Amino acid sequence: MISLNYYLLLSAVLFSIGVLGVLIKRNAIIMIMCIELMLNAVNLSFVALARYQNLMDGQIVVFFVMTVAAAEVAVGLAIVVAMFRLKQTEDVDEINLMKW
Amino acid sequence: MLDIVWLVLFFPLLGVVVNGLFGRLLKKKVIDIVSCGAVGASFLFSLAVFYHLLKLPAKERVFEKVLFPWIVSGDFKSFVALLIDPLSSVMILMVSGVSFLIHIYSAGYMAGDRGYSRYFAYLNLFTFSMLLLILANNYLLMYIGWEAVGLCSYLLIGFWYEKKSASDAGKKAFIVNRIGDFGFALGIILIYATFKDLNFTSVFQEAPALLSSGDMTVTLITLLLFLGAVGKSAQIPLYVWLPDAMEGPTPVSALIHAATMVTAGVYMVARSSILYSLAPLSMNVVMVIGGATAIYAASIALVQTDIKKVLAYSTISQLGYMFLALGVGAYAAGIFHLLTHAFFKALLFLAAGSVIHSLSGEQDMTKMGGLKGLMPKTYGTFVVAALALGGIFPFAGFFSKDQILWNVFIQGNFVFWTLGVAAAFMTAFYIFRLIFLTFHGESRVEEEKRAHVHESPNVIVLPLLILALLSIVAGLVGIPGEGMNLIDQFLSPVFKSSAVLAESNAHHGSMALEISLMLISLSIAVLGIFIAFLFYVKKTAWPLRLKEKHSFFYRVLFNKYYIDEFYDFVIVKPIKKMSLFLWKGFDLLIIDGLVNYIASFVRMRSETYQRLQTGYIRNYALYVVIGTVFIMAYFFLK
Numbered sequence: 001m002i003s004l005n006y007y008l009l010l011s012a013v014l015f016s017i018g019v020l021g022v023l024i025k026r027n028a029i030i031m032i033m034c035i036e037l038m039l040n041a042v043n044l045s046f047v048a049l050a051r052y053q054n055l056m057d058g059q060i061v062v063f064f065v066m067t068v069a070a071a072e073v074a075v076g077l078a079i080v081v082a083m084f085r086l087k088q089t090e091d092v093d094e095i096n097l098m099k100w
Numbered sequence: 101m102l103d104i105v106w107l108v109l110f111f112p113l114l115g116v117v118v119n120g121l122f123g124r125l126l127k128k129k130v131i132d133i134v135s136c137g138a139v140g141a142s143f144l145f146s147l148a149v150f151y152h153l154l155k156l157p158a159k160e161r162v163f164e165k166v167l168f169p170w171i172v173s174g175d176f177k178s179f180v181a182l183l184i185d186p187l188s189s190v191m192i193l194m195v196s197g198v199s200f201l202i203h204i205y206s207a208g209y210m211a212g213d214r215g216y217s218r219y220f221a222y223l224n225l226f227t228f229s230m231l232l233l234i235l236a237n238n239y240l241l242m243y244i245g246w247e248a249v250g251l252c253s254y255l256l257i258g259f260w261y262e263k264k265s266a267s268d269a270g271k272k273a274f275i276v277n278r279i280g281d282f283g284f285a286l287g288i289i290l291i292y293a294t295f296k297d298l299n300f301t302s303v304f305q306e307a308p309a310l311l312s313s314g315d316m317t318v319t320l321i322t323l324l325l326f327l328g329a330v331g332k333s334a335q336i337p338l339y340v341w342l343p344d345a346m347e348g349p350t351p352v353s354a355l356i357h358a359a360t361m362v363t364a365g366v367y368m369v370a371r372s373s374i375l376y377s378l379a380p381l382s383m384n385v386v387m388v389i390g391g392a393t394a395i396y397a398a399s400i401a402l403v404q405t406d407i408k409k410v411l412a413y414s415t416i417s418q419l420g421y422m423f424l425a426l427g428v429g430a431y432a433a434g435i436f437h438l439l440t441h442a443f444f445k446a447l448l449f450l451a452a453g454s455v456i457h458s459l460s461g462e463q464d465m466t467k468m469g470g471l472k473g474l475m476p477k478t479y480g481t482f483v484v485a486a487l488a489l490g491g492i493f494p495f496a497g498f499f500s501k502d503q504i505l506w507n508v509f510i511q512g513n514f515v516f517w518t519l520g521v522a523a524a525f526m527t528a529f530y531i532f533r534l535i536f537l538t539f540h541g542e543s544r545v546e547e548e549k550r551a552h553v554h555e556s557p558n559v560i561v562l563p564l565l566i567l568a569l570l571s572i573v574a575g576l577v578g579i580p581g582e583g584m585n586l587i588d589q590f591l592s593p594v595f596k597s598s599a600v601l602a603e604s605n606a607h608h609g610s611m612a613l614e615i616s617l618m619l620i621s622l623s624i625a626v627l628g629i630f631i632a633f634l635f636y637v638k639k640t641a642w643p644l645r646l647k648e649k650h651s652f653f654y655r656v657l658f659n660k661y662y663i664d665e666f667y668d669f670v671i672v673k674p675i676k677k678m679s680l681f682l683w684k685g686f687d688l689l690i691i692d693g694l695v696n697y698i699a700s701f702v703r704m705r706s707e708t709y710q711r712l713q714t715g716y717i718r719n720y721a722l723y724v725v726i727g728t729v730f731i732m733a734y735f736f737l738k
Contacts, residue, residue: 031717057706092717099715 007048014041028083028090032076038071102163105182107145108192109231111138113226123217135220136203139227143196150189152730158593161186164237164301170238175296183237183300187435187594190587191234191367194439197360198446199227201563205450206351208559209457219259219349226252230360233655234367238298239288244367246284246332249361250277256356257348269344276341280331284368286322294321304374304597313378322375322382326389329365333419335393340664342416346408350453353408357417359446363438366422370431370595377429377598387427391516394420396661398526402533403657407452410534415445417523421504424516430507431598432591437504439587440496440574444488447567448531451482452565454556455538460549465534470543475555481568486535488571489710490528491625493618499575502618509617521621528628536636560625580614690709 014037021034043062050058080090087094119131124467126134153161166181203223210219230254233245250273260272273651288298294317295303295310311318329335334342345357356362369376369386376383394417401413418441455471456463456477472479486497491502501524509517545553553563577586592599635643647654656662712723 019725023725028716075582095717096715099713 004048004052006075008045011041011045011048014038014044026091026093028092029077031092032073032080035076036069036073039065102149102184103165104145105149105163105165105235106167106723108142108149108196109182109228110233111141111145112224112228112231114138116221116228119217119224120221123221126217128216131220132207135224136200136207138224139196139200139203142227142231143193145198146189146192146196149184150193152467153184153186158589161593162301177239178238178298180241181237181299182235184235185594186590187367187370188234190435190439190590192231192443193232195230195360196227197225198442198567199230199355201566202332202355202359202446202450205354205453205560205563206349208557209351209453210349215259219256222252222255222259223355224351225359226256226356228365233364237300237302239291239300240298242371243284243288246328246364246368247281249356249364250274250281250332253277253345253356253361256352257345259348259352263347266347269341269347273341273345276338277331280328280338283324283326283331284328287321287328290317290324292323300371307374307378308597311378314380318375318615319379319381322372322379323385325372325426326369326382327384329369329423330389331365332368333362333365333423334397334416335365335389335420335423338395339393339416340667343412343660346406346412350408350449350456353412354446354449355451358411358449359442362415362419363422363442366419366426366434366438369423369426370435373426373431373598375596376426383427383429385427386423387513387516387720390420390423390425390427391519392420393417394424394637395519395523395526398422398523398530400657400660401530402526403654405465406454407465407468407534407538408449408463409461410465410530411445411448411452414448414527414531417527418445418489421501421520421523424520425504425507427517428508428511428513429599430504431595432588433500433503433507435591436578436587437497437500440488440500440571440578443493443567443574444485444497444571446539447481447485447564447571448489450560450564450567451478454478454560457556457560458552458554459545460552462545462549464536467544467546468538469541469545470539471545471553472539474553477555477561478564482535482539482691484568484571486531486573487532490629491524491591491621492528492629493622494572496573496575498618498622499578499580502621503578503580505621506614506617521624525624525628526620529632530719532629532632533636536632540637543642580611589640589685694713 018034018036018038018041021037022031025031025034043065046062046065048056050056083095084090115135118134119126123131153163163182163184164181166179168180169177170180171178197636203220206219206223210216213219226249229248231245233242233249236245238243253374254270254274256265257273260266261270291303292298295306297303297306307318315432331338342357342362346353348357376386397413397416397420401410401417404413418437422434422441425431455468455475458475458478459468462468468613484495488497491498505517505520505524509518543550578588579585659665712719
């Protein structure tokens with residue numbers, strides 16, 4: 001059996017990739033994918049900890065996270081589509097009207 | 101059978117609904133039928149109620165009808181309930197009767213007015229409210245009626261709202277009345293605090309046991325109630341709204357500002373007679389204010405030239421008589437004068453309206469004269485009303501006024517008796533001055549108006565004739581003497597317990613004394629008429645010479661003792677000044693300034709940090725990450 005640390009390490013690496021992706025990338029779709037990555041990294045640590053402790057709670061939370069993530073992607077993609085229709089671009093830096 | 105009393109209220113209310121909501125769609129004929137019919141039906145049911153009450157033995161003539169619970173909250177219970185007793189039954193009879201006649205008159209007088217349906221909706225609402233005020237069996241419901249008649253008065257004074265003076269007069273009436281109403285409301289609250297009840301029957305039953313005579317509480321209650329009466333019934337010092345109220349249509353002046361609404365104060369004080377009997381001080385206040393108003397207003401009426409203003413001051417003066425009667429404990433005499441006054445004063449106003457109508461709106465008596473032959477019916481009824489007002493035997497006013505003066509006399513108030521007789525002299529003088537100026541002598545009517553001077557149509561003359569008849573015979577129910585004074589007998593059960601409380605009422609004078617006093621006041625009234633005749637028919641130069649000789653007195657009287665100017669200077673101007681200061685100095689500078697200062701402070705401070713809002717999503721994401729890192733670092737390093 002693989003020890004818990006590996007799972008948590010993998011989870012942390014995935015999460016960091018996600019964070020970096022959101023911070024660096026300009027493409028809206030890739031940003032959404034990075035957010036998904038972050039969420040799934042957290043999911044992974046939930047599942048691993050649940051298995052390690054022989055508790056169901058962590059696994060159940062994952063279902064909730066996945067549901068919310070699905071909804072979030074739906075809304076996010078809709079925004080991207082609307083954005084593309086308006087400006088013919090997916091570059092989020094083009095959308096910077098909401099400022100002081 | 102007395103259960104039907106609610107119908108007295110129902111029909112005028114129905115009229116309000118129909119005319120108020122659908123009046124614009126209806127033809128004039130339909131509006132006439134609805135409004136006059138509603139009040140007519142109300143009058144018929146009032147008659148029925150009166151008749152059934154009369155059939156009962158004198159002791160059982162009290163009937164309460166609970167319609168529905170109104171406010172039920174904890175210990176406080178208030179019902180919409182009606183009280184029928186001799187006092188309220190004669191009042192509803194008078195109000196619905198006079199109102200009915202004035203509705204008919206209005207159908208002629210207001211024909212062709214743009215707001216015809218609005219006018220009748222208001223008039224019906226007024227009738228409803230006044231009847232509610234009278235029939236209420238508790239102070240709270242009475243207060244509703246009281247406020248509603250004030251509202252109708254405001255609406256009808258300002259009926260021609262395009263005219264600035266009319267809408268101003270409406271506001272003045274409303275605001276001055278508010279002062280009185282405030283006192284009335286406080287009085288009601290104090291009654292509730294004292295008795296834990298507002299029902300007339302229970303309050304009056306408990307009063308003698310709960311409060312001793314001259315108690316601070318009962319004195320305060322009665323003075324507060326009287327403040328309400330002073331406002332509504334136009335007594336010193338709150339009378340100033342009534343002369344201005346003549347801006348309304350003349351039938352309104354007749355109905356509201358002469359015959360019915362202004363008597364609400366008299367009715368309310370008479371209704372609370374038991375409380376007043378427990379407060380000798382308040383009785384004296386009522387007496388002094390009533391007597392002073394009677395002579396004060398009569399003196400102003402001596403020199404006014406506007407026909408309606410003369411009648412308005414006459415009304416104030418006559419209301420003063422009523423309060424004088426109440427103040428000496430002669431409640432029945434006060435109510436008797438209220439009833440006869442309603443007939444002849446309504447008649448005076450309606451006849452004056454008939455004159456104004458035929459002169460195309462002219463109200464200045466110096467531009468009238470010589471109308472006797474042109475308007476014989478109006479002239480005849482006017483003379484009847486004037487004789488009644490002047491107190492000439494056997495017209496209605498003679499009996500009621502002399503009953504008041506007699507009651508004042510036997511109480512030993514010779515000062516007020518003298519005042520009353522002097523006011524009676526002035527009354528006879530000014531009312532016949534009005535007649536001589538309007539109907540006798542040479543015509544001073546302006547050329548272009550002279551052509552269409554005419555007798556008014558039947559719909560206007562008919563109510564005049566009926567009221568003239570009533571002005572002649574109404575006094576006969578109050579002929580002094582054992583078994584003759586029907587009105588006194590009929591009303592006495594209502595005032596019996598208050599008469600017992602005020603032991604001083606035990607005075608009785610001899611018949612011979614009463615008759616000689618009557619002769620004195622009668623001869624004084626005749627003297628007043630004679631002098632008016634001398635001044636304005638025979639020696640028309642005399643009044644002018646008198647005017648020049650005593651021009652100071654003349655000016656003071658003509659300008660109504662400068663009371664309006666005085667109030668303007670002492671109350672209105674300072675309030676305006678203070679409001680201006682509060683607006684400019686306090687509201688704009690301090691309140692608004694504070695709010696604006698806080699806002700601009702926040703804006704200034706935020707200028708530094710608003711740069712953080714770049715509009716780039718990645719920046720925001722970075723802030724989130726930095727924040728998270730800091731939070732995590734805090735937890736790790738703790």
